[in-house]
Amino acid sequence: NAGVTQTPKFQVLKTGQSMTLQCAQDMNHEYMSWYRQDPGMGLRLIHYSVGAGITDQGEVPNGYNVSRSTTEDFPLRLLSAAPSQTSVYFCASSYSRESPLHFGNGTRLTVT
Amino acid sequence: GENVEQHPSTLSVQEGDSAVIKCTYSDSASNYFPWYKQELGKGPQLIIDIRSNVGEKKDQRIAVTLNKTAKHFSLHITETQPEDSAVYFCAASKNAGKSTFGDGTTLTVKP
Numbered sequence: 001n002a003g004v005t006q007t008p009k010f011q012v013l014k015t016g017q018s019m020t021l022q023c024a025q026d027m028n029h030e031y032m033s034w035y036r037q038d039p040g041m042g043l044r045l046i047h048y049s050v051g052a053g054i055t056d057q058g059e060v061p062n063g064y065n066v067s068r069s070t071t072e073d074f075p076l077r078l079l080s081a082a083p084s085q086t087s088v089y090f091c092a093s094s095y096s097r098e099s100p101l102h103f104g105n106g107t108r109l110t111v112t
Numbered sequence: 113g114e115n116v117e118q119h120p121s122t123l124s125v126q127e128g129d130s131a132v133i134k135c136t137y138s139d140s141a142s143n144y145f146p147w148y149k150q151e152l153g154k155g156p157q158l159i160i161d162i163r164s165n166v167g168e169k170k171d172q173r174i175a176v177t178l179n180k181t182a183k184h185f186s187l188h189i190t191e192t193q194p195e196d197s198a199v200y201f202c203a204a205s206k207n208a209g210k211s212t213f214g215d216g217t218t219l220t221v222k223p
Binding site: 005024033035040041042043044045047053058059088092097098101102104105106 | 113116120121143144146148153154156157158161163170201206207210211212213214215216
């Protein structure tokens, strides 16, 4: 039981490049979400999903796309990377509305 | 939307002392209040949570209190140990997948 697995752990992009951050969970959780964490700030919600085929925007969705074709996977796509997207990205999953979030160990992204 | 404020941003205590971190929230419909501990290079991990129908919950050295009327909740750590040193986040939500987090408290426990 690996929990929530994020890949890659580190990534450097040039401005304008695109990439996909991968997230997979093996706990059969319906709820999955993406957060970004910037220095001195809490985690801010980018996008979330309440089940396969259902996604919605969070607090800071601009510049990011998501899809949820399976229960296990919830990839985050950066369409055209910008320096403002330099951050640590965390994927999380939960069993239900009132269950705790299980986080991956993050992807540290630098955009130059 | 929901807004969560967390204080203090940094907290330094001597080993064995108690530590208290406080959070306030704005949305009276929020009904789930978890606390997470984040160690360097890792994702946050749940340490304790409380639901809106409960006023207090305790787990060994850790306790959380909730005042729904005042819209604030607090984390209490007693008999602190060096391994308690980490960043702590409070959160509030109506939907766990859509939690709003405080900005975090860096706790340092000095031996």
